[in-house]
Amino acid sequence: MKKSKLYPWYFAAGAIIIYTTLCVIPGIIGIGYAFTDWSAYSKEIHFVGWENFKKLFSADTNYMKYITNTLLFTAVTTVAKSGLGLLFALALSKNIKLKNFHRGVMYMPSVLSILIIGLVFTSILNPKVGILNQTLRTVGLDSMTQQWLTNPKIAFWSVMAVDIWRGTGYIMTMLIVGILAIPQVYYEAAGIDGASGWNKFIHITLPMLKQTLAVTIVLNVLYGMKVFDMVYALTNGGPGHTTEVMYTAVFKQFSQGLYAEGTTISSVMFIIMVVTGFFMIKVLTKDEVQE
Amino acid sequence: MQTKKKAINFMKNILAWLISLIMLIPLVLIIVNAFKSDAEALTLTLSLPKEWTFSNFVTVIEKGKLLQSFLNSLLYAGCATIIVVLFGSMAAYIFSRRRDRTGNAAYMYMVLGIVIPINYVALMKVMQVTHLNNSVPGIILLYTATQLPFTVFLLYGFVSKIPVDLDEAAVIDGCGPVRLFFGIIFPMMRSSIVTAAVLCFLNTWNEFVMPLYFLNSSEKWPMTLAVYNFFGQYEKSWNLICADILLTCLPVIIMYLSCQKYIVGGQTEGAVKG
Numbered sequence: 001m002k003k004s005k006l007y008p009w010y011f012a013a014g015a016i017i018i019y020t021t022l023c024v025i026p027g028i029i030g031i032g033y034a035f036t037d038w039s040a041y042s043k044e045i046h047f048v049g050w051e052n053f054k055k056l057f058s059a060d061t062n063y064m065k066y067i068t069n070t071l072l073f074t075a076v077t078t079v080a081k082s083g084l085g086l087l088f089a090l091a092l093s094k095n096i097k098l099k100n101f102h103r104g105v106m107y108m109p110s111v112l113s114i115l116i117i118g119l120v121f122t123s124i125l126n127p128k129v130g131i132l133n134q135t136l137r138t139v140g141l142d143s144m145t146q147q148w149l150t151n152p153k154i155a156f157w158s159v160m161a162v163d164i165w166r167g168t169g170y171i172m173t174m175l176i177v178g179i180l181a182i183p184q185v186y187y188e189a190a191g192i193d194g195a196s197g198w199n200k201f202i203h204i205t206l207p208m209l210k211q212t213l214a215v216t217i218v219l220n221v222l223y224g225m226k227v228f229d230m231v232y233a234l235t236n237g238g239p240g241h242t243t244e245v246m247y248t249a250v251f252k253q254f255s256q257g258l259y260a261e262g263t264t265i266s267s268v269m270f271i272i273m274v275v276t277g278f279f280m281i282k283v284l285t286k287d288e289v290q291e
Numbered sequence: 292m293q294t295k296k297k298a299i300n301f302m303k304n305i306l307a308w309l310i311s312l313i314m315l316i317p318l319v320l321i322i323v324n325a326f327k328s329d330a331e332a333l334t335l336t337l338s339l340p341k342e343w344t345f346s347n348f349v350t351v352i353e354k355g356k357l358l359q360s361f362l363n364s365l366l367y368a369g370c371a372t373i374i375v376v377l378f379g380s381m382a383a384y385i386f387s388r389r390r391d392r393t394g395n396a397a398y399m400y401m402v403l404g405i406v407i408p409i410n411y412v413a414l415m416k417v418m419q420v421t422h423l424n425n426s427v428p429g430i431i432l433l434y435t436a437t438q439l440p441f442t443v444f445l446l447y448g449f450v451s452k453i454p455v456d457l458d459e460a461a462v463i464d465g466c467g468p469v470r471l472f473f474g475i476i477f478p479m480m481r482s483s484i485v486t487a488a489v490l491c492f493l494n495t496w497n498e499f500v501m502p503l504y505f506l507n508s509s510e511k512w513p514m515t516l517a518v519y520n521f522f523g524q525y526e527k528s529w530n531l532i533c534a535d536i537l538l539t540c541l542p543v544i545i546m547y548l549s550c551q552k553y554i555v556g557g558q559t560e561g562a563v564k565g
Contacts (some may be wrong), residue, residue, distance in 0.1 A: 007388045014374075015382035015439050021421070023404050030413030061488035061540065088310060095300045095495055096307050102439050104551060105311040108318075111547045111554060113497035115515050119522050123529060129334040153324060164337065169314065173555060178510050226408050229499050233519070254412055254504065257351065262412035269408045281399060284295035284444065 027270045028267045034264040040257025052264040062241050063249070065267065070245040073160060073231075074224030080164045082217055085171030090205070090274070092172070102184040106169035114166065118233025124211045125149050125234075149235050152242040158242055159234050163227070178212040179205065211286065218280045225273065310403055314390035321540075325533040332530035347534040349522075355535050359510060361542075366427070367513055368495040371434035375491045378435075378483055379442035380450070386443070387451045388458070398447065404440025407491065411504050416551070418505060425507045433505065434495045442487050449483035486553040489546070496543060514539045 034052055036045045051061035056063045088106075096102060110115060123149035124130050133145040148158040186204050195203070230246035231237065237244035237252070246265055316337070324332050325347060327340040354356060365395075384399030386398035415424065453476060461471050477484070479536040506512060511522070518539045525531050545556065 006462060006471070007385050008468050011387065011468070011472065012382040012385040014378035015401065015443060018378065018432060018436050019401060019404055019439050022433055023407065023409060023440075026410045026417050027407060029416065030410035033416070063399070088306075091303055092307050092310075095303060095547070097304055099307075102307045102311050103555075104548075105314050108544075108547065109314060111493055111497075111543055112540060113499065113515050113520060113543070114556065115497070116501040116540060117317075119519070119532075120321060120536060123335055123532070124317060126335070129529070131316075131335050131337065131544065134334065134336065151298060165313070177379075177555075184387055222406060250411065251503070253483055254415075258353035259412050259415075261411060266408065266410040266412060272501075273407050277403055280406050281402055284405065285399075285402065 005012045013249060027267075027274075030263045030270065031267045033260060034267045036260055038260040038263070040259065048260075052260050053268075054262065056264055056268065064246070065241065066244045066249045066265075067244050069156065069243065070225060070227070073156075073163075073227055073245060074221055076160050077163050077167065077224055078217060078220040080160075081167045081171050081220060082170045082213065084164070085175055085216070086209075088168070088172045089175035089179060090201070093176045103173060109166045110170040112253070115227040115233050117162070117166055118230050121165075122149065122234055123163075125158060136290070150239050152239050154233055156243045159231055160219045162232050162234060166230075167220065169225075171220075172210055174216050175209060178209045182208045214286075218283050222273075222280070225269070321533045321536050324529055325537045327530045327533075329528065329530060331337045332528070335529055344530070348538065351531055351538060352486050354525075354531075355399050355517060355521045357514070357517065357535070357538055360512050360514045363511060364496055364513040364515075367431055367434060367498075368492050371438065371495045372488050373436045374435045375429070376488050379439055379487065380446050380477060380484060381472065382439075383443045383446035384472060384497045385448050387447050389454065398443075401440055401443050404437075407432060409437070411500070415504065424505055425511070427511065430502060430506055430511075431499045432521070434498060437498075437501070438491045438494060439475060442491060445487050445490070446480065446483055449480055453479055479522075482553075483557045485550075489550045489553045493543060493546065 017258050025043050033045075035047055035049060035121075038045045082247060092099075092102065095284055124132055127133055127145070127147045127150070130148075132148065136142065136145045146154055149155050150178060182205065186208075187200055190204060227245055228251070231243055231245050231248050232251070236245045237248045250262045250265055253259070253265070307486070320335060321448060323337060323339055324335055326345070327345045327347075328342070328344050331340060382401065386394055387402070388394075389397075418424035418429055418433075421429075423432060426536050457475065458471060461475055466474065496513075497515060498513070502511075502513050502516045506516070509517075509520070518535050522532055
């Protein structure tokens with residue numbers, strides 16, 4: 001039987017149609033709407049040219065701040081999660097008693113709802129009744145107590161810290177699996193040649209973990225660029241927009257009926273991600289393409 | 292040398308306990324406070340409740356409309372998972388067997404969905420035109436659309452490992468494409484299908500953004516949205532909030548404990564290849 005008959009395209013049609021209609025088409029028509037004055041307050045939609053984009057990049061609005069916040073969040077959380085994850089994975093991959101218990105506990109935050117983690121941490125970080133400030137007071141570190149989520153100087157760092165708490169265990173688990181997959185003979189051979197622990201790490205462990213690290217970093221960057229639940233639950237962009245990221249801003253515009261502005265900022269994201277996405281997909285599917 | 296190694300191992304175990312403790316504190320905090328009386332839960336501490344109050348859960352189920360939202364979540368996540376697994380496995384199978392230009396391009400197009408962000412504002416327009424806005428089928432299809440790319444990506448890796456010789460043998464025995472896939476290939480993908488289904492169910496159970504944008508009526512809300520709303524209403528009653536959060540997380544935790552193998556296995560399958 002011919003390939004075309006044995007593997008008919010209609011098998012893939014369901015997935016392609018749903019995905020195209022609800023993920024791709026909104027992205028494309030969204031770019032069109034970015035050039036209009038679409039809002040909840042007028043029935044007619046007019047073409048306005050580059051107006052919305054000018055607004056986005058002008059000094060009078062805060063949008064650039066939201067974009068830099070998103071980039072800062074992405075960079076800080078990705079670096080911290082990967083760094084800590086690698087460190088913990090190296091320390092905890094071998095010779096740990098109750099290793100399944102520990103791994104189970106450390107991976108757990110990544111299966112819980114991000115929104116709920118956010119809500120739980122609003123109570124932990126509550127300046128009056130929260131356990132963090134209470135503990136600091138009990139051990140006599142009153143000076144370190146903070147308005148964790150309402151002080152404009154530290155609120156964004158608190159949000160990032162909670163996200164690092166949530167995401168480190170996931171990367172660590174991936175890397176532990178990767179480390180355990182490295183054949184022991186490599187280390188034995190290196191040992192015979194007199195390689196030090198550091199040399200083994202640089203020349204064996206790290207190169208063998210390259211693909212795992214690349215994939216986790218890509219997934220983290222994607223998560224960071226699209227972050228919403230965590231910020232929404234913890235601060236909702238406040239105080240005074242200091243923790244506002246792109247997607248909390250989009251939701252605010254959406255609920256205020258400012259559709260054109262919402263779709264403009266989404267379109268900028270869409271274009272950036274499609275262009276850089278090609279590179280990220282290459283990383284994700286590296287092995288398969290070579291097959 | 293031996294004592295030095297022992298000391299290092301001891302330190303490693305201490306570190307493991309320290310990290311586990313940091314991960315567990317929030318969970319323990321929620322559990323103990325969920326059982327406290329109103330007066331006791333004014334401040335959130337890790338101390339055990341003086342007397343264990345179970346009425347919090349009853350209050351929460353009644354006031355938080357937890358039962359309704361539980362059934363909603365179950366319906367949305369359940370239906371979406373079935374559609375995603377069915378369509379996702381069929382698509383992954385076709386892409387993996389058609390490794391020509393079109394097949395690879397179609398696979399890439401699908402996997403691009405992992406990367407591209409959703410334009411929620413324009414999506415609303417699509418939802419209105421297709422009459423899916425604020426409807427149950429609408430939210431299920433939205434969940435399906437967001438989960439399909441990763442599922443196809445995950446299953447593609449598995450189905451590629453099933454030898455093509457098998458297909459040829461089946462064809463010689465007189466199998467058509469439908470019987471070949473559902474009778475032979477699909478059963479062989481069983482373990483990876485379970486992994487994909489568990490991950491998809493967890494992700495859709497935890498989904499918050501789509502219902503926030505596209506479900507206006509509170510009787511259609513899933514658990515995540517209900518708990519968020521409850522949190523806003525009962526800001527000071529920490530015992531009720533903790534009880535609500537605990538009940539919302541419970542299905543996920545049970546699922547995690549019973550399917551841990553599939554969850555971690557599936558996540559690492561995608562990442563660990565090199």
